Amino acid sequence: MKRNFTVRRGALDGVEAFLSVAHHRNFRKAAAELGVTASAMSQTIRTLEARVGAALFIRTTRSVGLTEAGQRFLERTAAAFDELVAAGEAARELGQRPTGLLRLAAPRGVVPLILEPVIASFCQAHPEIELEIAASDEMVDLAAGRFDAGIRLGQFIAPDMVVVPLTRPFPFVVVGSPGYLANHGRPARLEELRHHACLRLRRSNGAIAPWSFIDGNKEIEAIVSGPLIAHDYPTLLGAAMQGVGLALVPGPLTKAPIADGRLQALLTRFAVTTPGVFLYHPGKRQVLPKLRAFIEHIKNRSTGARGDRTTARRQR
CATH class of the missing domain: 3.40.190.290 (D-Maltodextrin-Binding Protein; domain 2)
Structure with missing residues (x-):
């Protein structure tokens, strides 16, 4: 029988609130910046201090200052938090527009058939995308190999993949x-x-x-x-x-x-x-703009593409 459990609160909980208070030296201003109430901000800091095991702020009726523990905590967390924010922005950028490294796995025999005619035009159309083609006849695991998609003959593609037809049969x-x-x-x-x-x-x-x-x-x-x-x-x-x-x-x-x-x-x-050659990937929810751009480009350039659908479940 499975036991009920909750996810353990992480070490980053309350850090953004701490940095805001440390910057403003004021709980109300920090609360306004993060869009919460002053009481919620105070509770968040108290919870953080309890988890850290030391008081981080000196509070008086007129001012807020950092304790020695708070100063050390600030020195170590500020740069790290900025890096986390930057990492989030970098990941968000990949989800919003066609950019980044696009990795495709394809058999060597497919490269001249499908990819060579569109490589130059795709790279010119999307200069912010780096296209990497791993030409190998090994049956690769897309997730384990960190590939965005693969290209194969239809009969060799697992039935749980979403496929895009690139040629007629x-x-x-x-x-x-x-x-x-x-x-x-x-x-x-x-x-x-x-x-x-x-x-x-x-x-x-x-x-x-x-x-x-x-x-x-x-x-x-x-x-x-x-x-x-x-x-x-x-x-x-x-x-x-x-x-x-x-x-x-x-x-x-x-x-x-x-x-x-x-x-x-x-x-x-x-x-x-x-059945023909297909591009395949794990699912629509995992399609980043860079892959979507490639799918649209290669289908528009392929004179052998069937219909105007961009994705379809493989029929068995």
Whole structure:
């Protein structure tokens, strides 16, 4: 059974009242400054003195002075209290306008897809925000890592996160270079992949990601092998362009190399579609103006954003 309890009164209780009385040398003036009654001010000081264990003021009918204990208390608390007030103002500023350090966690493969096109324009639009991007394929804990938000493929985001769609759904595409296909042939069926050099991705949990496909309503995981295992999609894409083997990578990353002839798309009718890329964060109440500014900016700049909603609970 839980016991009833009250929060212990802190060491700072009454300090602001003490500093005001010490400054004015007058209880009524101090009370007026803080917007309380003179009797409330006197009671606050008496409570503080009881907690400290010494009288802090000498009171007469005509004046108020500091005792030696009060003078020592003033010397140690005045500067510290000013620092606390300044700390509160600094924190309040972050809650009122877009400023401060904005830390985002994103996989390396997402950086060229989503962030590179908007980094320069965002920094120019919001010069008071410092943007830090931690590009890593590790699944990070936003709170533990002190990140404001993360960016991930939708299927890898926890269901309790608030998400912002950054792209439309897109397929994962098998690609190969013209040179590789000329030497090894072009697979037309999934079972033919076992005869090809297939470049694979190792996830942050240590497992190698399967090559997943869909045939009608049937989900298929093809058994593949090859000469290279990488930890991010850009490395796989680069190796495929060099003719090392075939790669299964997010479709948006393949648009440019397919358009200029460095890669060719394969087995497209079996491609699995992912929900897309999302920015995610713990909740609306924790969104500071700096993150809200980034969300609005990246959505306005993203031609693939769906709709005009800024936040939506992930649908499962």
